[in-house]
Structure formats: C-alpha cells, structure tokens
Amino acid sequence: MWTKIFAAGLLAVLVAGQTPLCAAETYSGTEPLTMDGDIAAQMVAGIDRFLLDEIDASVAARNDKWRWDFSSPEKHEQAIAENRARLAQLLGVRETREPFDAPSLLATAETSALVAQGDDFDVYAVRWPVLKGINGEGLLLVPTKGKVVADVVAIPDADQTPEQIAGLAAGVPAESQFARRLAESGCRVIIPTLVSREMSKRNGRANLSNREYVYRSSFVQGRHVIGFEIQKILACVDWFAKPSGNDVPIGAIGYGEGGMLALYSAALDPRIDRVCVSGYFAPREAVWQEPIARNVFGRLERYGDAELVSMIWPRKCVIERAAHPAVTLPGEGGAPGQISTPTDEAVSAELARVAKSDHLVVGPTSGDAASRPFGQMLAAFLPKEATLASGDGNVDVLQIIDAAARQTRQMTEMDDYDQGLLAVNEFVRKDFMKGLNTSSVEAYEASAEKYREIFYNDVIGRFDRPLLPFNAQSRKSWDNEKWVGYEVKLDVFPNVFAYGVLLLPKDLKPGEQRPVVVCQHGLEGRPTDCFDSSHKAYNNFASDLCEQGYIVFAPQNPYIGKDDFRTLQRKSNALGKTLFSTIVPQHQQIVNWLKTQPCVDPERIAFYGLSYGGKSAMRIPALVTDYCLSICSGDFNDWVLKTASSRHKFSYVWTGEYEIYEFDLGSTFNYAEMAALICPRPFMVERGHFDGCGEDEFIGWEFGKVIFLYQGKLHLTDRTEIEHFIGGHEIHSQGTFAFLSKHLDSTPKE
Template structure:
C-alpha cells in the first residue's frame, strides 16, 4: 500500500510540475532550450567537428593495431599477416586469380599486335586474364636484345594512357615517360590500363567519373575499383614470378603510385617499388576522389604504415607533383587532389616504423614543378644501369583506340559486379547459417552475434559512452489536441540529438502510453511530419498524436546536401557510417523517453518514410529498445538498388553518393537487417507507383522476411506488408492498424 501511495504521490507531483512547465514553456526536468537558428545545420556542423577530431585521434591511436617485428623478414611477415589480410579484404582483393603462361597478343588481320619499335625494345598490345571474364589490358615493352635486367609493372596515373608513359603518344615530357626509360635500360615492362577519371552523364542523370561509376557498383559488394586494378597488377606479378628469375618491381605515378604502394604492401614477391606523386598524410582522404575511399583506411593504415609493411624490400618514394584533379560534384562526389607540402610529406615519412628500406627524393626545388622519373636509377636492381635519357624517336606502327580499350575495361568490371549480384543471396545465406530457428528463444540468442557484426563491421560503432542527457526543451507548438516541445539531448562531445516531443492533451498523470518515433526522409525536418506542408508524410505524426499516441519526431543527419554527405566520407575513413552517429543519437532519445512520465518504456515504436525508412531498417536492428519497426517507401532488394547498372531505379545514376555502405552484398541486405529486428514486429508499407523500386523486387526481398517470421519461427502475426495504390508516401492505413495491434492502443 505504501509503494502504491508513493507512486500516486509521484504522479500527482509530476502533474503539478507538468502544469508549471507548460506555463514555463518547457518540460519537467529539463533546462530551457535557448538555441536559435537552423538547429539541423548546427547538428550537422557539430558532428562534422566530432568526426574531424576522431580522424585526428586515429593517427595517434593507429599504433595499437600493430606489433612490428623487424628482427627478420620472416618475423616481420608474421607480425603484419593479420593486417595484410584485413587490408586485402577492405580493398576487395578476395578472389583467386586465373593463372596464365603469358599475356595474349591483341591482334587482328588488319592490326597486328606489334605497336611500335623503341630504342632496344618492341611494344605489343596485350591482354591477360585476371578473374573470370575480367582481364587486364595494356602494353608490353619487350627488350629486343640483351638480357632482361628486371620485370616491371609500370602503372600510369588514371588520366594517363599506357602509350603516354611509354613515349608512344603526346602528353608527357621525356623525363616522365618512365616505362620507356626502364625498357631502354633492359627491363621487360608491362603497363596496365587504369579506369580513368573522365566525366560522363550516367543514364542522363549524375555526372560521374568513370572511376566513381565503377566504385559505386563495387563498393556495396565488398569490391573496389582499387582492388580490381591491384588484381590486374598482381596477375602480372604471377606471370613474372613463373617465367623469370630477375627482380620484380612495380612503379607508379599518381593513382598508379597508390596502386604500387598497396600492391607492394600486400605481396612480398614485389622486390622493389617506386611510389611517385602519391605519398602524403591521409587525414583529408575524404576530400580526395571517392574512388579512393577505402572503408576504415585511417583506423590502421596511413601511408606510413603501408610503407612499413614493405620492409625490407627496396621502396623508392619520389616526391613529385601529384596529379592536379578537381571533380565538380554534379551528382558525383566533389573532390580534389593537390600536391602536399614537403613538410607534410616529411612528417608522414617520419612515422614509418622502420625506414631503412626507403630511398626518398631529397625534395629539392619547387614541388609543383618536379616530375616523376628522377628516381629511376634508384629503382633498378643492383648491377643494372639506367640508360641516359635519349631523344631517339619511337617508330609507332599503329595507333590503338584508347577510348574503346577504356570502355572494355569498364564494361568488364561492371559485368563482374553484376554477376556478383546474382550470387550474393547464396553468400548471405552461408553467412547467416548460424541463426538458430528451432525456437524464438534460441533465435534471440543466436542473432545477437550477427547484430554485433552488423554494428561493428558494417555500420561502425563508436566505442565511447553516451554523455548525460543534459536535456533542454521549449514549448513551440500547440493545437487543441496536443502540445509540441523541441528537445535537445547531448550524445557525444559536440554531438547532440534533437527532435519534437508531441504530447496529447488528454494524457493523464497515471497513464503509460505507447510512443511512436516518426522519422522524416532525405533533407527533411521534424515539422514536415505534422505541419501539413509536405504531402508525402500525410501529417502522420500529428494524426498519431491526435489518436492518443505520444510522438517523438527526431531530426536525423541527412540534411544539407554535401554538408551531410561529407560526414559519410569522413566516417568511412574511420570504418564508420552516418548511422554510426545516428544510432547513438536514437539510443539516447530512447533512453530519455523511457524516463519520461507518461511513457510506457516497453512500447516505443519506430516508423519512417524514405530515408526514414532506410533508418527503420538500421536503427531498430541495433537499438533493441524499439519494440517494432515500420519501413515505408524504402524497403527493397537494397544491394540491387545500390549496385545495379541494369535498372532505372538504381542509385548508380543519382546524386546520393553517400548512400553506399561497404560489403552489404555478402552480409546484410534488407531481409538480413529485418532478421536483426526479428522477433519484434516488423512491417513494410509500399506504394505501387513508388519509384524507389519495382513491386517484384520489394516482394522478392520481403518474402524472405515473411518466411523467417511465419514459416520458421511461427510468428504468424508479427510481420506484414501493405501494397497500396499510391506513390512515395505515408498511407496510414495498414500501418496504423499494425501499430494499434502491437502497441495495444487505443485500449
């Protein structure tokens, strides 16, 4: 009786405080919210500063991931083995390459393979197998006399052709034609073609570089344009290792320098490497072309760590001017490449764990005018001599079709990615085979480890505690049915959660009502859900509140165009995503809601449209305090939607360059995300004419969800899909009934 009396006394006190707070224009237990201006923009700016501080901290924290041992080459190899395996995985270097005896000569009756004669070498058009139906293609510079002194893969920048660095085409000064100079000095040289940075309208929509286009179809499937090109280089190394007993080297400039560095870090058979126009601090990698975006790069791998992995093999670092690149961001990711200062490069080189294998350009002169080629003599093996630069003309016998070769290279990678789409279902089924569906209890135990994998490896988890709420509020809206309060909560340093709490006016002190967290879409705001200005939302937050639900409408981060999209770029560098911040924001929101009088902590639901529907797949999968989730206008065969170059609804053609999440293809499509929500209720709301996808693909993916809930776990009433005649909008029919059934409201 005393406990019951204390409870009623507390409720009565809350009622008094609530009336006082209404008069004072704020909620009980909160401080006044005084923030003015665009709160959403301030939220994005705060997260931006938080991420920049995390990037700065990653540099000093990187050493915790390494246990260097330079006492012998074998012990060094063992010490870096785990990080080497991880790096290959992140770069998408996963499949076994196809062995071959020699590159194929590319010839027809009208166009023989012999392309040119140089000073002591012949040039052939060649092609070599790498992966099923995927080939490298470029030039082979074969010495025509004397002994081969070294086998070399020479890699141009992405905006250079093999012909330019071989001296067959205009565009580079003689000192920068490093493939030609190595061939003149007795090296056998093979030059792969890289995917270029040429811009083009894709399907009449986003203006993307060739490299970004390939990046998009690859990244979500755990592959990468970088990884495919590394595989082409290593396939040449396979051939060299099989066919000769001379040193194997890789040399590259710009994008080619990047590939040379990665390749040598991964493969000990590369006895010497030259990196030109690339080495720099990578803390601003989010400003570079998105095709350089390697998930989690800055957690473990600065350029210094990659250089340390090459020890004790010879590594030449030439501090030449980097390619000058600016990408405009006309639907693609805006980016630039500039030449770092000598001081910045020196600082990065100073971090190399053991630098006695490095030969570094002394960096004399203007870094903007230095050109690659100065360090070629250092790159050659002992006993070999760099021939004095000649001006002798190369006899060009035929001119190859550069554009057609570029298109073939792009098309093969795209075809490979589209083939991956066809088998990813089986890969994910194998990945999730540890789920135990013998009972609901067994399932909940077995799904926990997959939830951790999803959080740690896909979404990315910030391993830091949530701050105290420091809750602030102010009354900002009132109708005859409800009162709306802006609420701000601290999350991480500089990071806060913000939203609108809508309280029905008929809420009695002794009641515990369900809460529906209503989530806006791309570029949205909480007000869109209740002020009647955006028809797609059908005023559903206000409607729910008028039906007696407590409603919370959070502001999510996806607002401000490039301002928020660069948050994804910064997050990716740390092995994180936008949702690495959004999930803790929602956890803090739920934690705070559960402490509010009038809230039933066991009945807090999530309902979102569009990007809010995307949130409905990811947030409740990780914030298990959400008792159910409704995904509206987003549920899809998500991997297909983000990686397909065959469907009009694909994100490949659009400006949402931040939408890509690494390696979902082999881990968590939407059915697998729903499996993390299961056994909690889950619903899909789908308009037949919603352009986010086609009915058949939504139904295909949802059928797996229904099979899990109903056929395997016998939860026959916990999942539904509603198709309605309409578009990209809240329908409010089946979903409201679903909420009523599972939240037991109205009573």
C-alpha cells in the first residue's frame, strides 16, 4: 500500500515538473555541504576554539562579578562576602568542622610523640579532628626558647612530606626547609600531610594519582580534595585562634600545592593575618592543562589568582616567584596534566590585575624563575618584630615516621567520607526537590521550570548567547532501497556547528508530516553506527525505524577523539560549564531546524540514545523541551553511585572516562531528578540484564522513584516504562519501538 501511495505521489510531482523529495543531491532548502575529511574531528576542534575564546574573554568578564570596596577593611569584607561564600561551595568547604581543644600527640606505650629536636624547637607527631571521620595529621614544631612570635600553618607541596620541609628527611634543600626555618625564628608551626601525586593502578584498571582518586568521588558530590585539605588548614586556624594569654599573628605559608592551599585558605578566612604563596601564583587560563585535582568548577568565571589575592586585602600577602614543581602526569586512564614554571611576564601580567596591591610583597623580580630557591621571602612573611634565623641549625631525628602509612590513612579517611555522602545525599536531593508541586500535571510543569533553570545554569552550565542562523548545508550520501540519507550541517555558535545524518523514508509523500526519532550514538561513535551495520550494539535501530516510516536524524555528538574531546570538559569546567553546555545548544538547533521542515510534525520529535547517547537522553530532553519523549538505553543508573563509588566494580572511579564527572550532582540531580525534568513527557529505560554499566538492583532502585512520580503522584500510568531483556550493552528494539509507536502514533498523516 505504502509503495502505491509513494508511486502515485512521485508521478504527481513529475507531472508537475518538480524534483521528488528524496531525489535531489542537496536536501531542499539547504546549501551544498562541501566539507571533506573527518567532520567529527572538525566539530571537536571547532568547539575547542570556541572554548578557548571563551576562556580568554573570561578575564575581562570577571570584573562584572565583583563590587570591590577598599574604603575600609569592614566594607571590603562585606563587598566580597557573596563571592567568598560561593568560592567555599565550589571548593567543597561546606561542613562545620569538629571542635577540639588542641591537636593530639601521637604516642604509644613504646614510642614518644617527640620525633625530633632542633637547636631551638621540638618536633611532635600530631593529629587533629577536622570533619567526622577525617583528621589532619602531620608535625607540630614548638619553639623551646623565647616567646612565640607567630602561629603558622606550613603546607608542603603534594609531593613533599612534612618531614622534608621540617628538616627531618632528605629531599628539600636546607634554605627551602621553610617550616624548620620558621620554627628556628620563633614560630609555632603545624605541618599537615597532603594527599600526594603518587600514581597507582586502581582496581587493576586506571592509573591514577592519589589526588585524582580522591577527586573523582568528591567532585561529583560537591566536595573536593582541595576542600578537605583547606578544612584541615582551617581547623589549625581554629586552634590558633582560641583565646590565650599569648595571642600572636596567624599565618599560612605553602609551596606548590601548598601555595595553592595557602592562597585559597587566606581568601576564605580573614583570621589568617598573613600568607606566603611560593611556586604557585600565575594566570589560570590554562588550568585545564594542570592536574585534574586542581579542577575547580567555575574557577575562571570569578576567580583568577589576582582576584584571590585581592580578597586577602588588607592582610599581608607575600608572593614568592620561585620555581613551581615540575609535574607531568600521564594519561593512562587518568587525566593527563602538567605543572611548569610560568614566565616572569605571565606572572607580572596577573599581578597587574590585582584590584588593590598595597598589601602585596612580591619578589624576587629578576632572573630566571626556575633557578630561584624557595625561601627568599620568609623574612617578609614574618611579623616585623621577628628576625629570620640563619637556617644553619641542626635537627636531631629521634624516630622515623611511617609516611606511607600516614598517606594511606589520609586517603582512606577522605574516601570513607565520600562513600558516606552517597547515603546522606539521597536525603539532600529529596529535600532539594521538595518544591515540585504534584497536585496536578499543570501545577507540576509550572513548578519544574525553576529546577530546569537550576539544572541548566548551575549544573550543566549555560552559554548565554543566541543561536546563529541555521546556514543549513547538506549532501546526499546514502541511497537505500527504502530510504535516503543526507549529511546535514548547521551553525550553532561561532566555531561551533551541529552535524548529523537525516534519514528520509522513500515513501514519504509531499505535504505529509511524520514523527522524527533522533537516534544518538554513544562514546567514540558516529551517526553511521546507528544504521550501517558497522556496530553490532546499535542493531541498526536508526535504519529500522526509518523503514518503519519514521524520519530519523542521527546527530554527531562531540564525545569522540579521546583526550581531544575530554579536554573540552576540562576547558568547560573552568568556565562553570560542561560538555553538555555545548551539546544542548547543538540539539536545540537541530530541533529548531527539524521543526521548520514541511515533512516533520513539530510536535512529534523523540530522542533515543544508547550508552553515552543514553547519558545524553537524560540531560538533553530535560533541557530541550521540544523533544516529546526520551528513551535511555544502556545508561540509566544510580548515576551518583556509579561515578562516586569506590566499592563497586561498575564504578567510573576505575575507568579512563575522567571527563564523566559533573560537579555536585550528589546533592542536586541524580537520574531520578533528571527524569523529573522530562516528566510529564513519556520516558523509557531499556536495560539489558548483563549490561556491565550497572546492576539491576541499583537501576531498579533509581527507576522506582521515576515510577512513583509518574504513576503514584501524577497518575500518569502509561508514560513511563522499563524493559529488561536478556542481553548486554545494546539496543534491543522491542519494547522501545512499541513505546515509540504508542506515543508518536506513527500512522502517517494525510
């Protein structure tokens, strides 16, 4: 019957002297597509240029986020309060710290807490409570002669131990043992242990640094290895700030990662009277190249290093232009990253942006930065009544601390804390979503808009710029017995375009409107995977749907090219954005264009994706409301558990997808909450029992919340389904095709 209808339509068109709908080499209303080569790679490269331009523009744009007031310290504190609170949230400095009277001395029946003695100070092994289950651990250096002139938190680089900067172990030149030199100068000094950059294969899979390992579970739950370490530093400040008969200035000083932590800590806490940053201060526009454990979501929106220094005013801030740690981390399942010493010109340019600099002491200012030893600015850091010791004193080591065991304890405590958050955040999300009004479908849709805005602006990240004109280009590249395929390219943003394949049934009649199914490939995929038999997992679902009478569009999403696309996430994160900050506008443009096509029913455009395409099925239709339904295949999960768990084999903690992490989903949007943004539109999950992306019980737990929302609260008994089938990570095409038929009413319109 359909063949007869098409033949009759074709005859009518030929009689009228017109071109048949599927016969032209260029799709109607478009210009010829002339791009050659790997268009997917060109798409990724274009997005990369767009993001780099956005990063460059962020420097000037930061000015709009601040209202500096240096007329008095009090007004300055008021002016920066909102940005300080925001910074604390982004760094994961959220919980109230555990109170304590003083650090505990680590001694046993056989060993003393006294581990070393200098000429003028004693060294103790100590521990102090920070958060529930997390303790700081390190060394306490107490002067034995004269009055204490200052209390100082001395923070080593991540690849240094407390013993090294205290002169108890080899590895740091004597003049750079800043904790020892400060203790010799009359300071009481506490040195926290940092999580190191030591590399290790995790669960026999990804080779991750210790810092990235902690970062992964923390980041997705709104916490951070940086935040945990800041909390350890500020817990020391809590102790120092307790009223006593010998109140002295409180300082923070650090090198490398320690310099970073000192800078953040002083920006957050005005009780720190003075700070010294060595081997860290620089422009941060290339933060995406640094180790991923330095990735702070939205860092460049408001906070360059210059802004952090400006927050410290009028307290003393010493910037030592010393050589930065030389670090190169391989991309062996973890994120590649490097740290190198910036040029004097780059540092000077960042210093020039400091909003008010009369509290700054900077030096040295000449010569090759890489040749300068740390420690030249210690005298400037000390209170004016103190004198810097010569640094040639002796230290007698009484016992050796097991630094490896201490490092393991630090990591284990942070990991246990993150795993505990998985259960707690379930209730945090429920409280977060309590504003949804389920008294009626209409009331629900209205109340969901607020959450959609939060999801887009704060979680996914929105580029606040208009879409470009389509400038649609196409070429016919496939001509099958039952369908014809056109490559289509659409402009989105400067340097950003959308690309995909439009499949049209050959029995499509002029003037007829049909539903569209957007078929989305997965990780490292291409549109052709969905229809040319090249990838078994997709089961040719796009061409099968086309042969059933649907129009199909198979977009090229930019998660292709390994590190080429994964660094897009790093660049996006620096701006408070994600990969989907670009992908969502691409899909909005695709849908906008499809709705203008005379053969498309604009009310019946559906989304169906596998794997990373299933990940897309959770996020894109939640924001692109023109999609009338969504099908998530091979991805639906307790997503926060999947990305944060260090207990389950299916967790992303063990894999090479370092870009998969999205900030603070733990307390905002797990998959049930994303599905709530798709509701009341139809939503379906396709699940193979043996799909290694997860396990049935966890997927069932999360989907149970979706069923309760649709059916229990809103009485939408036929709009959400899950199909389980005997199979793996693949398109099954059974229940999902029936779901599409039911909700798209695929009978062709006259």
